[in-house]
Amino acid sequence: MALEFDLVIENRHVAFSSILILIGTCITIIVYLRNPNPLLRSERSNDLFAQGRKRLKEPPAATTNAEWTSMRELEFYKELYFKLQNLEEHTDTVPIARRAFLVLVSQALEDYGKAPNTNILSIEHFDKNELACFLQSHQDKVTSQYRRYISRRQSGGPCELFQDQQAAGDWLREIAPLKLVDGAWLGHLNKITMPFSLRQIMRQTWQVFTEELGNGNRDQHHVKIFEDLLRGFEPDLPSPTTTAILHPRYKLGNLKYWRAAVAQILVSLFPHDFLPEILGFNMHFESLQLDTMQAAKELPEVGLNAYYFLLHVSIDNGHSGHAAMAMESVADYIRHIADAEGEVAAEVAWKRIQAGYIFSEWQFQKGSQATNIIERLDDASNDRLESKVLAIFGSKIQAAHRLHCGSRVKIGRRSLSDWLDPEAFLDEEWQREFIRSLSTSKPWIYPGDSRRSKLAQEFRWGGRMYGAFTKSELETLELWINSLDYARTPFYYSFIEPITHSWHQRPKISNTDKSSNFGLALGSGSIETASSLPKDQDPLGKYLGDLSTNPNLSFLLPLWFTQCCLLESYVYAPGRTTDKIGCAVVRFLRAQSGFETEDLVVTGTDEPRTTENGGIVEFGLEIIRHASLPIPQDLYSLFSRWPSDFAMTMLKLASSPIRNFGILLGMSMAFLELQEMVSESTNSGLLCPKSSERLALLVRRQYQCLQVCLQEIPPGDTRHVDFHRGYDTAKVEINKCFGPTV
Structure with a gap:
């Protein structure tokens, strides 16, 4: 009996324990499902749509379809907001971001195309005077609204934006996601990989940033000014670059402003492909807005600081401020395209600028209405079909090489023979452009109708390419054609009258390897520590070579231009530049680009823009001219003449600026020594005396900024060790510039 009694008790213990485990599991599952932010749960999955489905599988009780759609979109944008500000950890978000941009800009164009005479589409052909009148008309409309508003207030009318401090706080929370990325629409613009001929245009636009x-x-x-304002309500407000900012406790839950914030980041993300759209977006975003002026008046009335809004009323002015600079950049770009590519290309560029302008304006006109973006993007099966189609074409290339050279068929503006060039087709950007151009090229492809599509017909019996595709390959092609719909062939392409971008063979630069901090790329051997650097020398005085001998330009030029990449990506998320290190990097990049020394008053349109006031790139082009060498179009064409493995390593390291910050700082310091040597080499023929003098000034400014960065890194931080690794590795490569001339 005793044994039997013990067994009964033991069984009950087991049963009780099992019940506890079951209850605990249920609680865990409930907490997991109710967590409003998948990023706070886990960042293992980067499929934004799959995570949205997991979290919001069924609408809560008493929720309408419209509310349900808005909830899902809100979470989608919040997650995208975080990942786009932390791209080096979420590189697989980039394709989703590109699709999201095209879907959103397409919807904006469709909405605005219904009444083209009431918006910027009324300017059918670019004319600077007509554009100036249009922008002035917009400002007159806003200022007239503001005058009527002031008249109502002076007649005893109440505040119209918010009634008291609590309402003001609620409003500030609503707009916070947008204001906490202020400037992000230009964050990716200042890239050394952009064409050199666009430097002056980009320089003026990047000055706005x-x-x-x-x-x-x-x-x-x-x-930071807006953060300080908001911290009056949220003293522990986290950085907008962290997942913490997404937590519901901060009550930042307005779909309109989360979408507008993401739109800011999306439009900047692809400067090589969408520069006209960036310029157009910039032109609208910097225009005067009524709510900015109202907030500047009403915030002090409820006891809050209005300086953030006063600042934007003044700095965005249309005479010498950001609005004026934005319009000039647009006019300069259209002029450049007309001179370089012709009037037809300039007309297309204007339509793309209009698309960017509309994309910015539409964000606020759309309000908090959902756009069903998740349904329009959530099509993994189509992605797989597209990849299969590209794989089929890729597998046929060697067999078909040169067989199409006599064909007059064009896909977009490029011949079929050019598209299927084996070397070019290795590039992923080329493949994406090919599949996009193919999907919009009638009569070859009629989206959703493979029977009507001439390309599919050519692979069937009687067609000129019968037998080139197997039965299964043709079925895959037809499935892909039939799957094409609005989301896959956005209205944007129809609006701009599809035109293929100019393209240069680009070296492969992979930044997806997260398992390594690129230590192997930094050479070998022993890594010197801080104690190995002499302390009694001139700050920039490490001797690297003798410029009285002819420098080896085949080594010097690729490194000279590529040095500009090292810290350029550190600043693309504005929220990461509010501390002392971030601000120092901003000043460093300004000096590198040739901007004048910072002052408490902004220079605006007074900033000198001649080549005499250029930066590192302009000095590099001067070196090339003095050597009587052909001027390269961009960094990639320079690499085709003077290949450099180390320059490629620099680009790769720079693609992860947070992870590799110490290394990039060290490399930047080594290149300052190179710059100083070039500035002092008056007999080398590299630069004229005036340029040498200016370069010396820029070197000192850059050095001061790097010193601030080093001083702000805490003692014992591994970034100090990385700094010396980067410095020593770059020094070895720089020394090669002064060996025997090849």
Whole structure:
């Protein structure tokens, strides 16, 4: 009996324990499902749509379809907001971001195309005077609305934006996601890989970005000013680059502003492909807005600081401020395209600028209405079909090489023979452009109708390519054609009258290897520590070579231009540049680009823009001219003449600026020594005396900024060790520039 009794008790213990485990499991599952942010749960999955389905599988009780759709979209944008500001950890988000941009800009164009005479589409052909009148008309409309508003207030009318401090706080929370990325629409613009001929246009536009970041002055940084305002309600407000900002406790839950914030980041993400759209977006976003002026008046009335809004009323002015600079950049770009590519290309460029302008304006006109973006993007099966189609074409290329050279068939603006060039087709960007052009090329492809599509007909009996595709390959092609719909062939392409971008063979630069911090790329052997650097020398005085001998330009030029990449990506998320390191990097990049020394008053349109006031790129082009060498179009064409493995390593390291920050700082310091040597080599023929003098000034400014960065890194931080690794490795490569001339 005793044994039997013990067994009964033991069984009950087991049963009781099992019940506890079951209850605990249920609680865990409930907490997991109710967690409103998948990023706070887990970041293992980067499928934004799959995570949305997991979290919001069924609508909550008493929720309408419209509310349900808005909830799902809100979570989608919040997650995308975080990942786009942390791209080096979420590189697989980039294709989703590209599709999201095309879907959203297409919807904006469709909505605005219904009444083209009431918006910027009324300017059918670019004319600078007509554009100036249009923009002035917009400002007149806003200022007239503001005058009527002031008249109502002076007649005793109440505040119209918010009634008290609590309402003001609620409003500030609503707009916070947008204001905490202020400037992000230009964050990816200043790339050394952009065409050199566009430098002056990009420089003026990028100046707008640096002024949004306070030109590297924390007290003038727009995001920091807004953070300080919001911290009156949320003292522990986290950085907008962290997952913490997504938590519902901060009550940042307005779909309109999360979407607008993501749109800012999306439009900047692909400067090589969508520069006209960036310029157009910039032109609208910097225009005067009524709610900005109202907030500047009403916030002090409820006891809050209005300086963030006053700042934007003044700095965005249409005479010498951001609005004026934005319009000039557009006019300069159209002029450049007309001169370089002709009037037809300039007309297309204008339509793309209009698309960018509309994309910005539409964000606010759309309000908090959902756009069903998840349904329009959530099509994994189509992605797989597209990949299969590309794989089929890729597998046929060697067998078909040169067989199409006599064909007059064109896909977009390029011949079929050019598209299927084996070397070119290795590039992923080329493949994406090919599949996009193919999907929009009638009569070869009629989206959704493979029977009507001439390409599919040519592979059947009687067609000129019968037998080139197997039965299964043709079925895959037909499935892909039939799957094409609005989301896969956005209205955007129809609007701009599809035109193929100019393309250059680009070296492979992979930044997807997260398992390594690129240590193997930094050479070998022993890594010197801080103690190995002499302390009694001139700050930039490490001797690297003798410029009285002819420098080896085949080594020097690729490194000279590529050095500009090292810290350029550190600043693309404005929220990461509000501390002392971020501000110092902003000032460093301004000096590198040739901007004047920072002042408490912004220079606006007074900033000198001649080549005499250029930066590192302009000095590099001067070196090339003095050597009587052909001017390269961009960095990639320079690489085709003077290949450099180390330059490629620099680009790869720079693609992960947070992870490799110490290494990039060290390399930047080594290149400052190279710059100083070039500035002092008056007999080398590299630069004229005036340029040498200016370069010396820029070197000192850059050095001061790097010193601030080093001082802000805590003692014992591994970034100090990385700094010396980067410095020593770059020094070895720089020394090669002064060996025997090849």
